[in-house]
Amino acid sequence: MKERKPVMGCLPKNSAVRRFVFRVVASVSANIVLTIFVASCFDEFHPHGPLAYLLAALPAVAILGFIVALGLFLVEEKDEFQRNMFIQTLLCGIGGTLVFMEVWGSLETYMHIRHFPMTWTFTLFWIFCGISAPLLLRRYR
Amino acid sequence: MKNRLRVLRAEREWSQADLADRLEVSRQSVNAIETGKYDPSLPLAFRIARLFETSIEAIFTDEM
Numbered sequence A: 001m002k003e004r005k006p007v008m009g010c011l012p013k014n015s016a017v018r019r020f021v022f023r024v025v026a027s028v029s030a031n032i033v034l035t036i037f038v039a040s041c042f043d044e045f046h047p048h049g050p051l052a053y054l055l056a057a058l059p060a061v062a063i064l065g066f067i068v069a070l071g072l073f074l075v076e077e078k079d080e081f082q083r084n085m086f087i088q089t090l091l092c093g094i095g096g097t098l099v100f101m102e103v104w105g106s107l108e109t110y111m112h113i114r115h116f117p118m119t120w121t122f123t124l125f126w127i128f129c130g131i132s133a134p135l136l137l138r139r140y141r
Numbered sequence B: 001m002k003n004r005l006r007v008l009r010a011e012r013e014w015s016q017a018d019l020a021d022r023l024e025v026s027r028q029s030v031n032a033i034e035t036g037k038y039d040p041s042l043p044l045a046f047r048i049a050r051l052f053e054t055s056i057e058a059i060f061t062d063e064m
Helices: A015-045 A050-076 A080-111 A118-138 B005-011 B017-021 B027-034 B043-053
Strands: none
Touching: A015 A050, A015 A118, A015 B027, A050 A080, A050 A118, A080 A118, A080 B017, A080 B043, B017 B027, B017 B043
8 A cells, every 4th residue: 555645735645535635626616616606696686585595505505515525534534543633624624714703703893894704714614724734744743 | 652563663674654554554644653642543453463463452551
């Protein structure tokens, strides 16, 4: 078996990681496309009522796909250390996103700073995952 | 948890990558276990013990 790189550190070498990356790229791409599609629909057609709700929910479908990809990876990855690193990275991503949203929300409410679009939450989660993954890996070098 | 993994591996002249191949884990996993930064699960500890044809207690000790 060839050496395997850390899950979120570099290009994937094992099949579980390869499948995970493929699924994540698919779900993130779908999220981007749907977000742009929904934004242009709202700009062009100004929908309202149930159609507006349906349109707004569309990008979230891709996020559900991403959650499924996470779950499948945890089932398929046989290396427990890699699973452990992956979970720690996700926790950092979730924690960073929640803290950011909480702080920004308070500042928005009480200090009337610029509004942060909530549609950026998913991107923000990835940014925090991306920052935390190499930092976490350094602990195990 | 302390362990003798590095010693056992060295006795057989295996690299971390060799051991990782035999255990079907990543080299990072072997390194993390060897340096005591990660404690393996019981199934993995059994796999390690079987590979070195010894008992878990002969490899891992619970002293810090």
